[in-house]
Amino acid sequence: MMNQSNLAFKNNHYEPEIGVDPRDGKLAFYYVVIAFSAFLLGILGGLLQGLSRGGMIELPSWLGYYQILTAHGVLLALVFTTYIIYGFLYAGMSRTHGAFSPRLRKTGWIGFILTSLGTGMATVMILANEASVLYTFYAPLQAHYIFYFGLVFFIVGTWVTGIPMLVHYFKWKKTHPGEPAPLFGFMTTATILLWIIAGLGVAATVIGQMIPWALGMTDEINVVLSRSLFWYFGHPLVYFWIMPAYMVWYLVVPKVIGGKLFSASLAKLAFVLFLLFSIPVGFHHQLMESGISVFWKYVQTILTFVVVVPSLLTAFSIFATFEQTGRE
Amino acid sequence: MQHSDVETKEATPLKETKEHSLKGTLYFVMFIGSFIFISWFVIYFLFLSRI
Amino acid sequence: MHLHKYEKIWMTFGIGSLVLFLAVLGVSAFAFGAQPPSHMHSVDSQNLEESVFSAPGVEQIDETTYRARLVAMAFGYDPGTIEVPVGSTVIFEITSSDVVHSFAIPGTNVNLMVTPGHVNMTEHTFTEPGEYLVLCNEYCGTGHQHMQMKIEVTP
Ligand SMILES: [Cu+2]
Ligand SMILES: [Cu+2]
Numbered sequence: 001m002m003n004q005s006n007l008a009f010k011n012n013h014y015e016p017e018i019g020v021d022p023r024d025g026k027l028a029f030y031y032v033v034i035a036f037s038a039f040l041l042g043i044l045g046g047l048l049q050g051l052s053r054g055g056m057i058e059l060p061s062w063l064g065y066y067q068i069l070t071a072h073g074v075l076l077a078l079v080f081t082t083y084i085i086y087g088f089l090y091a092g093m094s095r096t097h098g099a100f101s102p103r104l105r106k107t108g109w110i111g112f113i114l115t116s117l118g119t120g121m122a123t124v125m126i127l128a129n130e131a132s133v134l135y136t137f138y139a140p141l142q143a144h145y146i147f148y149f150g151l152v153f154f155i156v157g158t159w160v161t162g163i164p165m166l167v168h169y170f171k172w173k174k175t176h177p178g179e180p181a182p183l184f185g186f187m188t189t190a191t192i193l194l195w196i197i198a199g200l201g202v203a204a205t206v207i208g209q210m211i212p213w214a215l216g217m218t219d220e221i222n223v224v225l226s227r228s229l230f231w232y233f234g235h236p237l238v239y240f241w242i243m244p245a246y247m248v249w250y251l252v253v254p255k256v257i258g259g260k261l262f263s264a265s266l267a268k269l270a271f272v273l274f275l276l277f278s279i280p281v282g283f284h285h286q287l288m289e290s291g292i293s294v295f296w297k298y299v300q301t302i303l304t305f306v307v308v309v310p311s312l313l314t315a316f317s318i319f320a321t322f323e324q325t326g327r328e
Numbered sequence: 329m330q331h332s333d334v335e336t337k338e339a340t341p342l343k344e345t346k347e348h349s350l351k352g353t354l355y356f357v358m359f360i361g362s363f364i365f366i367s368w369f370v371i372y373f374l375f376l377s378r379i
Numbered sequence: 380m381h382l383h384k385y386e387k388i389w390m391t392f393g394i395g396s397l398v399l400f401l402a403v404l405g406v407s408a409f410a411f412g413a414q415p416p417s418h419m420h421s422v423d424s425q426n427l428e429e430s431v432f433s434a435p436g437v438e439q440i441d442e443t444t445y446r447a448r449l450v451a452m453a454f455g456y457d458p459g460t461i462e463v464p465v466g467s468t469v470i471f472e473i474t475s476s477d478v479v480h481s482f483a484i485p486g487t488n489v490n491l492m493v494t495p496g497h498v499n500m501t502e503h504t505f506t507e508p509g510e511y512l513v514l515c516n517e518y519c520g521t522g523h524q525h526m527q528m529k530i531e532v533t534p
Contacts, residue, residue, distance in 0.1 A: 132521070291417075316353060324348050368396075
C-alpha cells in the first residue's frame with residue numbers, strides 16, 4: 001500500500017521547484033515575511049495575556065491588558081491573515097497564470113506599500129495605548145484618528161493589490177480563448193471579489209462615521225449602524241480566511257498526495273456559493289441586540305445556515321480525493 | 329509557464345472512467361454530519377432547559 | 380454536473396438537517412415566542428434623567444411580575460443590586476449611558492447587548508432562590524472585567 005502510493009507520487013511528476021517568477025516571488029515573499037512577523041508579535045501578546053490572567057506574571061504599569069489584547073487581535077486576525085493570504089494568492093497567480101506584467105506588478109507593490117503603511121499606523125497607535133479598542137473597535141469606544149486612517153490605508157491597499165490579480169486572471173482568459181482557466185485563478189477571483197465587497201462595509205463606517213467623529217467634526221455616532229457595517233465586513237472576513245484554506249484543500253492537497261481533484265465543477269460551485277452567501281449574513285453578530293426586528297434576525301439566521309452547503313460539498317470532495325487516491 | 333499544462337489538466341472536469349468505491353468517504357462525512365446534528369440538538373435542549 | 384450517488388445521500392442529509400434546524404427555530408420563535416431580545420424603543424443616552432430611566436430600579440407590576448429598569452455604564456450597573464422574591468418573573472429593560480455593554484446571567488438564557496440610544500428587553504422567571512451574578516460580556520474599556528451586578532432572589 002505504502003509502496004503504491006509512493007509510486008503514484010513519483011509518476012505524477014512531482015516537481016519540488018516552485019516555479020514562481022522571481023520578480024513576483026519577491027512581493028509574495030514580503031507579504032509572507034510581514035505575515036509571520038505579525039504572527040510572532042501577536043502570539044507573544046497572547047502568551048502575555050494568558051500568563052497575566054493566570055496570575056503568573058504582573059504586567060508592567062505601562063502595558064495594559066486590553067492594549068495587548070487589541071494588538072493580539074489586530075495582528076493575528078487582520079494583519080497575519082490578510083498578508084499570508086495575499087502572499088499565497090499572488091504567488092499562486094504567478095505560478096498558474098504566468099508572470100505578472102510590469103504594470104500589474106507595480107500596482108501590486110503600490111497596494112502592498114499602502115497596506116503596510118496602514119498596518120504601521122494602526123500598530124503604532126495600539127502600542128502607544130491610543131487605540132485599546134479591540135479589533136472590533138465598536139463605537140462609541142474611541143481610538144486615535146490615526147488608528148482609523150491606518151485601517152483605511154490597510155483596506156484600500158488590499159483593494160489596490162487585489163485588482164492586478166483580477167486583471168491577470170481575465171487577461172489570461174482573453175489570451176487563451178476556449179481553454180479552461182486554471183482553477184486557482186477562478187478561486188482567487190472569487191476570494192478577492194468577496195474581500196473587496198466585504199471591505200466596503202468597514203470602509204463606509206470608518207470613513208463615513210468614525211473619522212469625522214474621531215476628528216471632532218461630529219459628536220454623535222449611530223452605534224447600531226456602525227456595528228452593522230462592521231459585521232457586514234466582519235463576517236465575510238472569516239470566509240476570506242476560509243477560501244484560501246479551501247484552495248489548499250482543493251488544489252494543493254491532491255497534488256501533495258499524488259491524486260487528483262474529485263470534481264472541478266463542484267469546487268467552482270462551492271466558491272460561487274461562498275461569494276454569494278457571504279454578502280448578507282453579518283447581522284447574525286447582532287442577534288442579541290435591540291433595534292433590529294426578530295423577522296430580520298430570522299432571515300439572517302437562514303442565510304447564515306445556508307452557508308453550510310458549500311462546506312458540505314467541500315467535506316465530501318476532500319474525503320473523496322483521499323479515498324480515490326488511496327484506492328488507485 | 330512551463331507548468332501551465334499541469335495546471336490546466338486539473339481544471340478539466342474529471343470524467344471518472346474507473347469508478348472507485350467511495351464508501352469510506354460516505355462513512356466519514358456521515359460521521360461528521362451526525363456529530364453536528366447531535367450537537368445542534370444538545371445545544372437546543374440546553375436552551376429549552378433554561379427557559 | 381455529475382453528482383456521485385453517495386454525495387447525493389450526503390447533500391440530502393445535510394440540507395435536510397438544515398431545513399429541520401431552521402424549522403425548529405422558526406416554530407419556537409414565531410409559534411412559541413422564544414425570540415432573541417430585540418426591543419425597538421430608543422432613548423436619548425445623553426439625557427437619561429429625563430427618560431423612564433431617571434430612577435432605575437425594580438417596580439412591581441402584578442403579583443408575580445416585576446419590571447427592572449437598569450442603566451449599564453462603565454463599569455457597573457445602576458442599581459448594583461436588585462431583590463425579587465422567588466418565583467417572580469422579571470422583565471428587564473436596560474439601556475447604556477455610555478458605550479456598548481452587555482447583560483448576561485450565567486446559567487440562564489438571559490444574555491443581551493446593551494447599545495447606547497436603545498432599550499433592550501428580556502424576561503426571566505427565577506424559580507430558585509439565591510444570589511445571581513450578572514456580567515458584562517462585551518468589552519467596554521479598561522475596567523470591563525469588574526463590571527457586574529447582583530440579583531438577590533429571596534425565598
Ligand atoms: Cu459571522
Ligand atoms: Cu464590559
